[in-house]
Amino acid sequence: MIREKLKTGIPALDEMLDGGLIPGRPYIVSGTSGTGKTTLAMRFLLEGAKNGEHVLYVALDEPPNEVKANLRSFGWDLSGVTVFDATLDIMSYDKTPVRDVSSERKPVPMKDLGDSIRKTPDKGPADMTVNTLQEMLKQEMRLKKYTRVVIDSTTSIERFYIRTSEEYVLMQSFFRLMTDLGVTSILTVQLPEVAPPTPESRMARAEIRLHRWFDGKGMNRGITIEKYRGSAHDDRLRQFKITDQGIEIRLESTKKSREPKKTPPVELEGAQHPAIAPPATSQPVAAPSSDEVAPPPPPPQDQAPESASPPRGGEGA
Numbered sequence: 001m002i003r004e005k006l007k008t009g010i011p012a013l014d015e016m017l018d019g020g021l022i023p024g025r026p027y028i029v030s031g032t033s034g035t036g037k038t039t040l041a042m043r044f045l046l047e048g049a050k051n052g053e054h055v056l057y058v059a060l061d062e063p064p065n066e067v068k069a070n071l072r073s074f075g076w077d078l079s080g081v082t083v084f085d086a087t088l089d090i091m092s093y094d095k096t097p098v099r100d101v102s103s104e105r106k107p108v109p110m111k112d113l114g115d116s117i118r119k120t121p122d123k124g125p126a127d128m129t130v131n132t133l134q135e136m137l138k139q140e141m142r143l144k145k146y147t148r149v150v151i152d153s154t155t156s157i158e159r160f161y162i163r164t165s166e167e168y169v170l171m172q173s174f175f176r177l178m179t180d181l182g183v184t185s186i187l188t189v190q191l192p193e194v195a196p197p198t199p200e201s202r203m204a205r206a207e208i209r210l211h212r213w214f215d216g217k218g219m220n221r222g223i224t225i226e227k228y229r230g231s232a233h234d235d236r237l238r239q240f241k242i243t244d245q246g247i248e249i250r251l252e253s254t255k256k257s258r259e260p261k262k263t264p265p266v267e268l269e270g271a272q273h274p275a276i277a278p279p280a281t282s283q284p285v286a287a288p289s290s291d292e293v294a295p296p297p298p299p300p301q302d303q304a305p306e307s308a309s310p311p312r313g314g315e316g317a
């Protein structure tokens, strides 16, 4: 029996997910670089921390000090997040199967993180494998009952291992571990806008996909739910924004909204992603939820963006 869904911290995303994420399962947030994966994943952790849950952020891409500094502009209180710095030491990027995450490192509260990036140890990288990272997670779970875990990113995990034949097995063991630990996890995946299905996409119980594309005037962002096993979900591309307030998603029409909005539609600058269907101007417009801003509705789709690529089709639930 499916328990009550977990809120992601972004009400419009919860609506796209028909209420949120089914607890205890692993999910992915995918997209090209700079689409907002880390921001969305951290927002998910903060929602748990706000409710007194233990939440863990495993940094594999960016030094966590930098993540903390970058998120400062949103004014988020990160003090309830525990962080594990699993970033590779620069010196350890070589042609051998890379096996470094210093064994001396331990998860620490985000608030105790200093401003400077951890130095590469003089004596060289400690011998730690991805297996050791998994062991750390298990051990940490024995000490504290985490409910939400973010692995940022699996792309970096794959880079631990040079032999591509291991990729599938490695990812499978990671997803298995997340399920065994009983946590609700978000694993971020760096992917080009158009990409064949990855092992992560196949194993994840849902895939939230972030899109970014340029038109003649500037950058556009979008979000889709590519799949969600065991749940209904939104099947449209929605506008996604990152502002000083954090993440905003625009749902221009929902079943909950019955009242037509009184303000007339405003022209949105720039062309749209081809998959954003133009809303009928007579359609009801959703009232924005408390922490979201409703941008103007997009204009009719009369011009395809120059460099836009359509998102992958949903893979079904």
Ligand SMILES: Nc1ncnc2c1ncn2[C@@H]1O[C@H](COP(=O)(O)OP(=O)(O)OP(=O)(O)O)[C@@H](O)[C@H]1O
Residues within 6 Å of the ligand: 031, 032, 033, 034, 035, 036, 037, 038, 039, 040, 061, 070, 073, 074, 190, 242, 243, 244
């Ligand atoms: N205060 C802000 N206001 C507006 N946009 C912002 C703000 N802070 C960050 N951004 C946007 O968010 C982007 C970075 O988001 P984030 O780090 O979550 O992306 P990512 O998908 O994790 O990237 P990567 O794959 O490189 O790790 C920036 O490139 C910028 O466009």
Ligand SMILES: [Mg+2]
Residues within 6 Å of the ligand: 037, 038, 039, 061, 152
């Ligand atoms: Mg990131």
